[in-house]
Amino acid sequence: MTPTALDVPESRSPTTGAPMAPRPARPPALQDLWASMRDLAGHHELLVELTKRDLRIRYTQAAMGVLWAVLTPLVVALSGWMIRFGMSYLAGAPIRAPELAGIAIKAVAWSFFTGAISFGTLSLTANLPLVTKVYFPRAILPLSAVTTQMVDTAIGAAALLVVLPLAHIGVHRTLLWVPLLLALLVLFTSGLTLIAAAGNVFYRDAKHVIQLVTSFGIFFTPVFFDAGAFGPRGTRFLLLNPLGPVFEGLRLAIVDGHPLLVPIVNAEGTVLWSAAYLGYAALWAVGLAFFGALLFRRVEFSFAEYV
Amino acid sequence: MSGLIELERVWKKFRYGEGHGRLRDAIPALVRRALRRPDPDAGLHRGEFWALQDLSFTVRPGQALGLIGPNGAGKSTALKLLCGIMRPTAGRCTVRGRVGALIEVAAGFHPDLTGRENIYLQGTIMGMPRREITGKFDEIVDFSGLAPFLETPVKRYSSGMHARLGFAIAAHLEPEVLLIDEVLAVGDAAFQEKAFGRITELVQQDIPVVVVSHQLDAITTLCTRALLLDQGQVALAGTPQECITAYLHGVTAAHGPGSGDSPVRILGIHLGRAAVESGQRLGVELTGVTDGGPAADRLSVRVRVRLAQTGETVFETGTTQLGLALPGAGEFALQLELQMNVARGIYLVESAVWDRLHGRQLLRGPSSYVEVRGGPPFEGLVQMHPRARLLSGSSTAGHVP
Incomplete structure (x- = not known):
């Protein structure tokens, strides 16, 4: 039960007897966000340094080193291929190389997402001495987990670039969509990571929630299969997952060379893709990034008291 | 712009024990915390206590304020507010200028990284631009005396080496405002002396300084003024001498x-x-x-x-x-x-x-x-009034007098 203001005697100064000084007013949301951005911009070197630290730690004492960056998405892709083989066997339809390529691309994107949020969620609690003893904008810690994962994933993506031509995937003009899609993915991931990291400081449940998302979220996201594989309702469901349109968009732009502003409707009249889905995902990504940054800013000064 | 440290009627509330526990309470509380204005009631709820009550002080360039008092008096809380790690529950905390904090100087070290890598990491965490670290790198290494171990992972360092490297980095900050918390006892006697010399140099610059230490003689040497804190309140404000007297009398009275x-x-x-x-x-x-x-x-x-x-x-x-x-x-x-x-x-x-x-x-x-x-120079606890002579050449072979 929360006591009301009436239950609690007002505090007075022990020395002068004067009532307590006014509490600092909370600045409006946009002003807070702006201050947060300026703070972060002033500490960009720290972001770079922490990213370097995390990369070094990840690879220097691992026997396979940088190979891990390739291996993780590769295993995700292999799992996807297994499932796809099963599905095609049941459907009696042959497998085409572009389908496998699509899975590989989405596997890389998915590894980025899971890697960033799982490292990011723990970033504050793992750096306890820093959080309680030294000042810097705390958002740097979860964000450095995201940037570290970006470098990591870039290595995996580079390996993918070598393989894609083997599946006869050429260069399309629609590749121009890829930077936008990746930006949405990074924004969405950053927003979620900020929220999860802050949440984990106060409630360790956050860690478990994120574990569930990273291990089972893949079944609710079109990674191993295309959104259209589940009928009209299933398609809508998969594309309402904010990551759905991003992943499908990547596949369409890179593998199919499909312009993303043009909708795709199958023979039964199910909308497999439309620009509206992309807009929907963009709204989510930007909204979540804003909300995450604001929430983080508003709680970051109590981290040192709670951890 | 010259530095300034100012606390104006600062209050800080803490909780005993844990705050919330489960996710069921978590999400609403988190959202409330994020969106709602801080609740206006100014009192203490159950399970809360004041770590600081109505604390005010101003430190201008050239002044050094010592905070002394028993454990739990609120000294470190005051420093954390000044660093920006926490914010006051009420009142205002102003720190103007680039802050140099000699607090937990090795907090950012990563055990798997080498000394060299950690100098860059810790330096950046303390707010030094990379260019500046590169410029001062040799000085830092020199000061720490750890040149041969620069490529060794810090996990193989002894705790003394750890502390020396951390201090050496912090000692090369160029602060406009200096905050010091219990870093005076790092390394062996020789390094302590060197460190203290460096701190004295930093303090004597024309910047505002706040020192927290249980080493009372350090407070007397470094500070121009002092505050004796007790249970989050100012028990006495005065010269370091006055505050130390009051503190020690309090300590002995407490027994x-x-x-x-x-x-x-x-x-x-x-x-x-x-x-x-x-x-x-x-x-x-x-x-x-x-x-x-x-x-x-x-x-x-x-x-x-x-x-x-x-x-x-x-x-x-x-x-x-x-x-x-x-x-x-x-x-x-x-x-x-x-x-x-x-x-x-x-x-x-x-x-x-x-x-x-x-x-x-x-x-x-x-x-x-x-x-x-002062008195005649010696190190250690006791003056043994050495009587010494120095012999040279062939006359050295001989006997102890």
Whole structure:
């Protein structure tokens, strides 16, 4: 039960007897966000340094080193291929190389997402001495987990670039969509990571929630299969997952060379893709990034008291 | 722009124990915390306490403020507010200028990274631009004395090396505002001296400084003013001397002169001087009262000198050891002269009534303190008045005098 203001005697100064000084007013949301951005911009070197630290730690004492960056998405892709083989066997339809390529691309994107949020969620609690003893904008810690994962994933993506031509995937003009899609993915991931990291400081449940998302979220996201594989309702469901349109968009732009502003409707009249889905995902990504940054800013000064 | 440190009527509330526990309470609380304005009621809820109450001070360039007080007095909380790690519950905290914090100077080290990598990492965490670290890299390494171990992972460092590297980085900040918390005891004696020298240099720049330390002699040396904090409140504001006196009297009072009945009681202690040079004599006078009965015979009045910084007893004597017998019923005065052959520092002079028969302290008497200054240079605890000569050439083969 929360006591009301009436239950609690007002505090007075022990020395002068004067009532307590006014509490600092909370600045409006946009002003807070702006201050947060300026703070972060002033500490960009720290972001770079922490990213370097995390990369070094990840690879220097691992026997396979940088190979891990390739291996993780590769295993995700292999799992996807297994499932796809099963599905095609049941459907009696042959497998085409572009389908496998699509899975590989989405596997890389998915590894980025899971890697960033799982490292990011723990970033504050793992750096306890820093959080309680030294000042810097705390958002740097979860964000450095995201940037570290970006470098990591870039290595995996580079390996993918070598393989894609083997599946006869050429260069399309629609590749121009890829930077936008990746930006949405990074924004969405950053927003979620900020929220999860802050949440984990106060409630360790956050860690478990994120574990569930990273291990089972893949079944609710079109990674191993295309959104259209589940009928009209299933398609809508998969594309309402904010990551759905991003992943499908990547596949369409890179593998199919499909312009993303043009909708795709199958023979039964199910909308497999439309620009509206992309807009929907963009709204989510930007909204979540804003909300995450604001929430983080508003709680970051109590981290040192709670951890 | 010159630096400035200012706390204006600052309050800080903490909770005992954990805040919330489960996710069911978590999400609403988190959202509330993020979106709602802080609740306006100014009092304490159950499970909360004030870590700081109505604390105000201003430190301008050229001033150095020492914060002293027992554990839990709010010293470190005040520093955390100044660093920006926490925000006050009420009141205003202003720090203008680039902050240099000599606090937990090795907090950012990663054990798997080498000394070199950690210098960059820790330096950046402390707010040094990379270019500046590169510029000062050699100086930092030189200061730490760890040049041969630069490519060794920090996990193989001893804790002393760890602290030295951390301090060396922090010591090369160029702060406009300096905050120091208990970093004076790093490494071995030689490094401590070097570190203290560097801190003195930093403090003597024309910048505002706040120092938190239990090393009271450091506060006397470094600070121009001091605050004695107790349970989050200002108990006394004044010169370092005044605050240290009040603090040490508080410390000794806290142990209590023992309320039990005793045939012999010590009423007062008086020191001839507040400060002496190392090696000089210090007059001590104890006044007391005895009932002169047979029980008083087995009691001894003792004087104990302790180093305030560590609490270590450096000297103790009593009427028994001195071959003095307490007089018959009535008041008495015990006059002693102690030659302070000790290193500089602050020393507590305590009195006690000792039960010779049972070999235990019966009563704790009043106490005072004295500051021992400079004197001839030596290191360690005790002045051994060395008599030395230096021989040269072939005459060295020989004997110890």
